[in-house]
Amino acid sequence: MIIVDVLLISDKYDFTTDFVCIELERKETNYLRLNRDEFHNYKIQINSSYFEMLVTVGENEYLVSEKHLKSIYFRAPIFLRELPHTxxxxxxxxxxxQWMSFIRNLLIFENxxxxxxxxxxxxxxxxIVQLKYAKNIGFTIPNTIFANYAPKLQNEKYIIKSLDTAFFNIDENEGFVYSNIIDKKELQEANLKWAPITIQDYVSPKTDIRVTVVGNEVFATDITINGKGVDGDWRIVKDDVKFNSVTLPTAVKNNCIELVKQLGLNFGAIDLLKTDKNDYIFLEINPTGEWAWLVHTASQPIxxxxxxxxxxK
Known part of the structure; x- marks a missing residue:
């Protein structure tokens, strides 16, 4: 029986987890990776006598016990987002x-x-919670309104976002809602009553900064085209952008670390905007964010x- 030091909950084709597994193997760590899309291929039980988990994968048996377990890498969002009409x-x-409920019950491993x-x-x-925490620790945040109507607006342009990640299935094609630049007139004439949206101050010029916080280590990357920031959502033109490692000011770096800690996390993917005045504006944090694409594009040893x-260690 293999005593597990590190447990990873992921998916079969998750490259981010692949990178971590390679490093754990180099360290000769006893780890167990359970893929959510392959639970039916495992034999799993938790017995209330000891509150330990026994897992059989093929011919190997694993014991997950709080006596020996050091950590769990949980690579899954908690809010399950389903495509409508699927x-x-x-x-x-x-x-x-039921498997999602089972995963949540791994909270028996508390220490x-x-x-x-x-x-x-x-x-x-x-x-909304993210912005409150970020503001409280000293981050600059853009003026943001969450509403299902267009209130009185002063500026000529705004950034419009969904309140939560929005997926759609349109004519059997998957759709994803990006951030959009909207004129004030168009926004005030829109019918918004059916769902709340995020109305945020439009910042331009700006450079997007992706910050990956792992414990007390911080990896920052700017996202540019021809050395300049991208107007609007850079993901729309993601094939044309370049990623370069950058160094954050100490105060901004410390705020990133503190935000992750204040939210009770050990990892977070943070999106910032850097203005032409070298101000850094907090946009959001993703507690299950992707970072695998930064390993090769920005040479970051995440x-x-x-x-x-x-x-x-």
Missing amino acids: EKSLENILYKE ILWANNPEKTYKAENK PKSFANMLVM
Whole structure:
């Protein structure tokens, strides 16, 4: 039987987790990776006599016990977002709901490091909560209104976002809502009553900064085209952008670390805007954010940092 030091909850094709597993193998760490889309291929039980988890994967047996477990890397959002009008069988619904409940119950492993704890992730995924915490610790945040109508507006342009990540299934094609630049007139004439939206001050010129916080380590990357920031949502032109590692001012770096800690997290992917006056504006934090794309594009050693945190070295 293999005694597990690090448990990873992920998906079969998650490259971010792949990077961490490679580093854990280099450290000769006993880890167990459980993929949510492959739970039916495992034999799993938790017995209330000891509140330990026994897992059989193929011919290998694993013991997950708080006596030996150091950490859990939880690579999954807590709010399950389903594409509307997607047919799901009763079996699929039962599979997803019950296994998600099972994962949440891994909170029995309390005295270990979580990246991140599902309870804390649940709270940290909320955009309004994020802005409150960021403002309280000293971040500059853009003036933001959450509403289902257009209030009195002073500026000529605004950034409009969904309050939560919005996916759609349109003519059998998956759709995703990006941030959009909207004129004041168009916004005031829009019918918004059916759902709340995020109305945020339009900042231009600006440069997007992605900050990856792993424990007390901070990796920052600016996102540019031809050395200049991208107007609007850079993901719309993501094939043309370049990622370059940058150094944050000490105060901004410390705020990023503090925000992650204040939210009860050990990892966070933070989006900032850098203005032409070298001010840094907080936009949001993702407690389950992606970072694998930064390993090669920006040469950032995030996997090594993550593995070090998980094995507590």
